[in-house]
Amino acid sequence: MDKLPHIWCPGCGHGILMRSIAQAIENLGLDKDKVCIVSGIGCSSRAPGYMDFNTLHTTHGRALAFATGVKLARPELEVIVITGDGDATAIGGNHLIHACRRNINITTIVFNNNIYGMTGGQYSPTTPTGELGTTAPYGNIDRPFNIPELAAAAGATYVARGTAYHANQLIKLVEKGIQNKGFSLIEGVSVCPTYYGRKNKKGSAVDIMKWQKDHAVDVKVAEKLSPEQLEGKFLIGEFKNATAPEYTEEYQKIIDRFTKER
Amino acid sequence: MKNNNIKLMQGNEAVVEGAIAAGMRFYGGYPITPSTEIAEGSAQKLPRVGGKFIQMEDEIGGMAATIGAALTGVKAMTATSGPGFSLKQENIGYAAMAEIPCVIVNVQRHGPSTGLPTSPSQGDVMQAKWGTHGDHPVIALAPSSVKEAFDITVRAFNLAEKYRTPVILLMDEIVGHMREGIRIPDASELEIVDRKKPAGNGEDYLAYKVAEGESVPPMAGFGDGYRYHVTGLVHDESGFPVNSNAVADKLCTRLMTKIEDNIDDIVTYEELYMEDAEIVVVSYGGTARSAKSAVKKAREKGLKVGMFRPITIWPFPEKQVKEFAQKAKGIIVAELNYGQLVLEVERVVKGSSDIFHIGKVDGDIITPDEILSKIEEVI
Ligand SMILES: Cc1ncc(C[n+]2csc(CCOP(=O)(O)OP(=O)(O)O)c2C)c(N)n1
Ligand code: SF4
Numbered sequence: 001m002d003k004l005p006h007i008w009c010p011g012c013g014h015g016i017l018m019r020s021i022a023q024a025i026e027n028l029g030l031d032k033d034k035v036c037i038v039s040g041i042g043c044s045s046r047a048p049g050y051m052d053f054n055t056l057h058t059t060h061g062r063a064l065a066f067a068t069g070v071k072l073a074r075p076e077l078e079v080i081v082i083t084g085d086g087d088a089t090a091i092g093g094n095h096l097i098h099a100c101r102r103n104i105n106i107t108t109i110v111f112n113n114n115i116y117g118m119t120g121g122q123y124s125p126t127t128p129t130g131e132l133g134t135t136a137p138y139g140n141i142d143r144p145f146n147i148p149e150l151a152a153a154a155g156a157t158y159v160a161r162g163t164a165y166h167a168n169q170l171i172k173l174v175e176k177g178i179q180n181k182g183f184s185l186i187e188g189v190s191v192c193p194t195y196y197g198r199k200n201k202k203g204s205a206v207d208i209m210k211w212q213k214d215h216a217v218d219v220k221v222a223e224k225l226s227p228e229q230l231e232g233k234f235l236i237g238e239f240k241n242a243t244a245p246e247y248t249e250e251y252q253k254i255i256d257r258f259t260k261e262r
Numbered sequence: 263m264k265n266n267n268i269k270l271m272q273g274n275e276a277v278v279e280g281a282i283a284a285g286m287r288f289y290g291g292y293p294i295t296p297s298t299e300i301a302e303g304s305a306q307k308l309p310r311v312g313g314k315f316i317q318m319e320d321e322i323g324g325m326a327a328t329i330g331a332a333l334t335g336v337k338a339m340t341a342t343s344g345p346g347f348s349l350k351q352e353n354i355g356y357a358a359m360a361e362i363p364c365v366i367v368n369v370q371r372h373g374p375s376t377g378l379p380t381s382p383s384q385g386d387v388m389q390a391k392w393g394t395h396g397d398h399p400v401i402a403l404a405p406s407s408v409k410e411a412f413d414i415t416v417r418a419f420n421l422a423e424k425y426r427t428p429v430i431l432l433m434d435e436i437v438g439h440m441r442e443g444i445r446i447p448d449a450s451e452l453e454i455v456d457r458k459k460p461a462g463n464g465e466d467y468l469a470y471k472v473a474e475g476e477s478v479p480p481m482a483g484f485g486d487g488y489r490y491h492v493t494g495l496v497h498d499e500s501g502f503p504v505n506s507n508a509v510a511d512k513l514c515t516r517l518m519t520k521i522e523d524n525i526d527d528i529v530t531y532e533e534l535y536m537e538d539a540e541i542v543v544v545s546y547g548g549t550a551r552s553a554k555s556a557v558k559k560a561r562e563k564g565l566k567v568g569m570f571r572p573i574t575i576w577p578f579p580e581k582q583v584k585e586f587a588q589k590a591k592g593i594i595v596a597e598l599n600y601g602q603l604v605l606e607v608e609r610v611v612k613g614s615s616d617i618f619h620i621g622k623v624d625g626d627i628i629t630p631d632e633i634l635s636k637i638e639e640v641i
Contacts, residue, residue, distance in 0.1 A: 033464070033485065033487045033489060036484050036485070038330070049491060049493070049503065052489060053489055054484040054485065054489050054490065055489075055490075055491045055492070056330070056333065056484070056491075056492045056493075057491070057492065057493035057494065057495065058326065058329075058356065059326070059352055059356050059494060062322060062323070062326040062353065065318060065322065065323035065324075065326030065327050065330070066326045066327065066330040067330060068290075068318070068323070068326075068327050069288070069290055069326065069327030069328060069329060069331035069332075069333075069338070070330040070331065070334055070484060071330075072288070072314050072316055072327070072331065073287075073314060073330070073331035073334040073335075073336050073338070074331075074334035074335075074336075074485050076485065077334070094319050094323070095319060095323055095326075098318075098319040098323070251309070251314060251316075254309045255309045255312055255314075257309075258309060258310045259312060
């Protein structure tokens, strides 16, 4: 606690998301010495500095590649990655899809604030088309990634989305992600009143949270709604929960072939 | 007991043998000519000794995974060539800042850019030193033969572990692909260094606290029961980031001095006919083989020529070069580039001897005759 006050702005959603992860770890009763939290660079990626585990703050975009080394070298560690939308899907996009494809047993939580927070509000791969960033002064013409769809298509076996407003649900999603034996990705929709909010006239942190409350629809509920009813809404909840061979176990089988023969 | 373990192998294969003998149990990388045999050999051998190999999606990932693995307590390595070495740079700086022991092999190839992928070069000498941003020390070692590729790989791991720093094995295509018979030593013949682990319990562990009179903090592996924070930001003794000029100065200075204060332990070199040499040929790696035969031929002709071969390229053997430059009339630096290590020689010699350069950037080797005619020209 001597690391407080934290570096985040008043109203930032990252603290709520971090707390959800800590709560999920506690609920699962994991051994702190066996938990390793890895992050890249960005506002979100400073979270591990406030958490009492083995914590690794890496280079921008590379958290998953570092985490892959940690996990493969020492599979008994519960490896959890905290990353931003830019960190995970722009500079780190290649590592993300390949971690999904390998189905290595790592749980990644993407703190998505739809902007580059740490560098002061430039557009990110999740900034909606037409919105503003300091590097999109005339409106963003990029088309945004849908992170869960990307992860599911690349082979992640557990995929979900929660928000800072729906914090209790997020805890459950993170718990399930950690329990999944394979690559899990949970998008946590965050709140950045300082840059994304102000640039795009989204109001205060409270206004943004209210917006999350009013526009998020659980996938299960959404199944019963018409396209018109879903217009302008976004989905939360569990999108994919599948099984596939896990990378470190498959590698162990190769090792066993040589060590068990003798 | 007589060891008859004599094998014909490539320099690249000897690197794998040496690494495994040194205790390498993790390899993360991405294939690139002319270093590929190191990845292939590691993929084949590591699981047989309980180690892990992973082919990452690119060289950046390979370097990152190597650091991540090293942090759990295993000895880890990655290998690459030219373009891949450029990609690894940011994370090599990270390993220097966070003091993560690891070995990076760069089997140099012709460049810039994709250049001549299968041709030799020694064009990454300066990149090895200055490739990442900021000031930091570098240890880079250049073997000249297959036997040395084995021995120096072991040494690279030992230095990485001892000084908690990334160590670069600066190979070149000549040594990487050359085949020679070597005797693989028994494990008992090798000196193996392991990183110092912390004593005491996890509760009062300060990951970057250096004991009185020492310059390298002991290192716990993630998962060993010592929870701590690792970052590439300036950090205090606990490992947590701090925005303080004083802490930054202390940390960056220690990173530098832990190497500078131990130069005599780190620097190695080979000398030939140096006692009365009027002309000294300085060369390293594959090129030194041509230099050696040129110097021998010159001696047969009665010319007073010697050879100085730095094995440790960084830190540069300053003291030794300064010393022979006082006596020699001329120094010839032969290297496969437009002039890189020669700059260091010039800097150190400071005009006390004439300096000549033989450089080549056409993808071919420097022949003994080319060096011999330069000797005859300047003597
Ligand atoms: C190689 C490299 N390029 C660029 C940067 C600058 N940089 C730091 S954080 C960041 C963006 C972070 O955005 P995001 O991942 O969305 O996280 P947030 O800060 O919004 O939580 C950038 C571009 C960097 N540190 N390293
Ligand atoms: S800039 Fe945005 S994301 Fe970063 S700390 Fe401030 S509110 Fe949070």
